Amino acid sequence: MAVMRPETSPGSDLDAELLLTMYRHMVRARVLDERMWVLNRQGRAPFVISCQGHEAAQVGMAMALRPGYDWIAPYYRDLALTLVLGMTPRDHLLALLARAADPNSGGRQMPAHYGYRPLNIITGGSPVATQVLHAAGAALASRVRGEDAVAYTSLGEGSTSEGDFHEGLNFAAVHQLPLICVVENNGFAISVPWSKQGHTKDVADRALGYGMPGVIVDGLDPVASYHAMTEAVARARRGEGPTLIEAKVARLTPHSSDDDDRPYKTREAVAEEKAQDCVLRFRRVLEQRGVLSPGDAEEVRAQCMREVDRAQEEAENSPLPSPESLHLHVYGDQ
């Protein structure tokens, strides 16, 4: 078993409507993410953590899943993924502004702690990598019931140093569970580069140690990401076990709104990543293929802006949780 590096030529073999859908999802996530930063800088939202630079990977992967059927244990950067699966900008802005109607947690958790029962998006906490085990457990339960649902989980490359990553992948491999674990490798865990997390060249090399396929994919390319995921999902649904996918992505922002990346990232490296911005890159690909005109692109962005404007207004007018609700939902038989 060797690590696979599928060759792809972006956008080559998918029909135009699918490509445009991908593009719309990417822009929608980007516009929403940028709005969150604006609200943060205006002092209206205390904390933002970003998916910028991860959109292509997340959109491609999410489009290969069955929303509401498959089980999803995401991590805090998966804004674009959750949007494709069916969450809305309104849902995320309610969470950002800690409103009672936040469907993730009713304003109890920090933003970007996703969880949404109707879509099988499993609630996540703050400790990294714990969700890998929940995904393995969800996959196990689907198998016990004889269903062909798969479980998806994701985390950053730094978080693969945690024991739960190892325990989860090993468990899934031993029991040949329908699990797909995606590592969104943006090179840094806050300030610490991959070279200080692992001594393999790629994160996907670790798959060999678990006896499962490891796949490296260009995570700036939604089509490549879609294909890699489609294949892993098909394998999992056929009962052929788990896959580790490493998506090489870029973190276009500091770690979070509380971080300053200047001490550990050169301005040249930042500029280089921005030049490779996956949203702009995919736009150019679609324009070259004649699928998207500059006017179309502007219209997509304008539509997303209008949706996010509306969502922001609704979220801002939505009430905060009442202090009395503090005590609710500690136990189910309260």
Add this chain to the structure above:
Amino acid sequence: MAIRTYIEAIREGMRDEMRRDPRVIVLGEDVGVKGGVFKATDGLHAEFGEMRVIDTPLAESAIVGVAIGAAINGLRPIAEIQFQDFILPAVDQIISEAAKIRYRSNNGFSVPMVVRAPFGGGVHGALYHSQSLEAMFCHIPGLKVVVPSTPQDAKGLLRAAIRDPDPVLFFEHKRCYRLIRGEVPDGEYTVPLGCAEVRREGRDIAVFTYGLMTHFCMEAAESLARDGFACEVVDLRSLRPLDRAAIVASARKCGKVLCVQEANLAVSVMSEVAAIVAEDCFEYLDAPVRRLGGPEVPGVPFSPPLEEAYMLNTTKIEAALRELAAY
């Protein structure tokens, strides 16, 4: 009514629930063909197969974390931790995840899961096969903590724990496994979580305890009865939530209180019981609340005189009761 050992009752509790509810699965180290190192799951693999009785890799965080995920996706997992001492690698999954999932999702998700683990000393298990770590979990809202002392309770509480909508830590005193026998009702019964049981009625001293110590307290109370002192022995059974009403009722009735536990006392279950008595029974007390527990050393040593010195026994409890009786 049939006579069962404590461990037989636990095994039957799991078996009966697995027969009743196809969502119930068991997972842990050596729980399959071997039936567990204590034989708690003996026969389950043969009856229910490897899909529902799962030998996991030797990885406690995975055992609990996978159980959480399976519970979220509709199963009712029973996760066995081979010894409570080895639950520590899973504490992040228990405290950061299981305990908080209902609360943090605003009731969107829940974790109906039982984590079973044998605990306690007196079995020559030394530092890492003898601990009583229940207090650290009792501190955590979102968890329930249960310690049965009799076969009847072991089966009934375990069935209630499996049916409970939230994570329950079910700690079994390993010395009780084969030492304690008793009647177990026929048919499908449960013992509700959160309720203490008065094992012996009395009006002179209220004795609060749980687990193996319940049996020692009963013997000590018997001895005092011969001298005319009537102890009321209350088996807490549920350590979180505690049965506050039962504690208050017995403490007020007797006016003197002895709290007995195997674990060391600092920041422990009996710290909480004593605090409840102090808050709610002050005007009724005829003596200071007394507590008896393990010494403040990191673990139970191996060599017999050291283990003997560590562990409480009937004689030590009796002495504390007599002192309190004379107050």
